[in-house]
Amino acid sequence: MGLPQILIEFKTLAETLVTRSARGIVAVILKDDSNAAQTQIYTKESEITKSHYTTANLGFLSLIFKGAPTRVIVERIPTAGDIAPTLERLKNKKWNYLTMPVPGETDVSTIVDFITEQRDVYHKTFKAVLPTVAANHEGIIDFETADIKVGTKTYTAAEYCPRIAGLLAGLPLNRSATYYPLPEVESITESETPDADVDNGKLILINDGTKIKIARGVNSLTTTSDSKGDDFKKIKIMEAVDMIRDDIRTTFENEFVGQMENSYDNKILFIAAVNKYFSDLAGQGVLYDRFDNKADIDIEATRAWLAKQKDVSDWDDEQIKTANTDTNVFVKANIQVQDAIEDLNFQIYME
DSSP states (O other), rough: OOOOHHHHHHHHHHHHHHHHTOOOOOEEEEEOOSOOOOOOESGGGGGGGGSSSOHHHHHHHHHHHOOOOOOEEEEOOTTOSSSSSHHHHTTTTTSSSEOSSSOOOOHHHHHHHHHHHHTTTTTOOOEEEEEEEOSSSSTEEOOOEEEEETTTEOHHOOOOOHHHHHHHHHOTTTOOTTTTTTTOOOOOOSSSSSHHHHHTTTTOEHHHHHOEEOOOBBBBBOOOOOOSSSGGHHHHHHHHHHHHHHHHHHHHHHHHTTSSOHHHHHHHHHHHHHHHHHHHHHHHHHBBBSSOOOOEOOHHHHHHHHTTTOOOOTHHHHHTTTOOOOTOEEEEEEEBBBBOOOOOOOOOOOO
């Protein structure tokens, strides 16, 4: 009985996914000894009370807003303060990218550990833009270009991370960060090994002779596995995967949890709604339309759970699929996210 409402919910989410992806939220931790509130939230730069911040911190906030995020969450800590309480506050807020200009070495490692735990253990979709950190994780963007000259100001990699975070939060899913131009940048210290840097999970800027731009939209992941392939190295792909995961989880929690009995029919209703969502995403160009993007009951996971309760060694897949699983719903999906055009192999022969 709940299927039509679920279908409407998923259809709306699919139709707006690209638009929503361009309205990400940036969280920024600023060291500031003023007496203003610990947490401030802004939707546009003009809302900022300038007397609440140092000149440097106002500059960092301005860099974030250049990327047009939908919201900026400012978490303020004393200059000599510990960021651990701030991260505790942030873990219960909704945001996409975290950054901290001019962090200490301990701050960087603490943020890496926080993002890794939140993604791997609690399945949250947080990401962070940090300077010069070989985190080897899809949730960490390792920015490593130095001496970024903008007018009379020259930024370090750490100082320019807010600009990158705001840019990534404002990008729609139909646009990759690869070759994204930064028109305000006049010069940089160019990498002598840009290809190797990208392969090593570094987000760097390059000079193509006419403009400064992002070399390739990669995160810090370099070690792949069966569960994390090469696609996990791409910021655009991970942004789509994160949004899809959030949409499905939120809809399940809002429309199913505690509101429907865990019958086989209701499991199938939920899976049918998810598959319609996938189909709509393929129509929107988010998922690859030539791939069979499908969700289904996870037979292996269901069998493993049932085996802890009883002997199911002689049960066939259909018996496993339709079995009573208490409060659990085991689902798996195979999807292919649509990537952007980034590489050209064009050979010209003259005869």
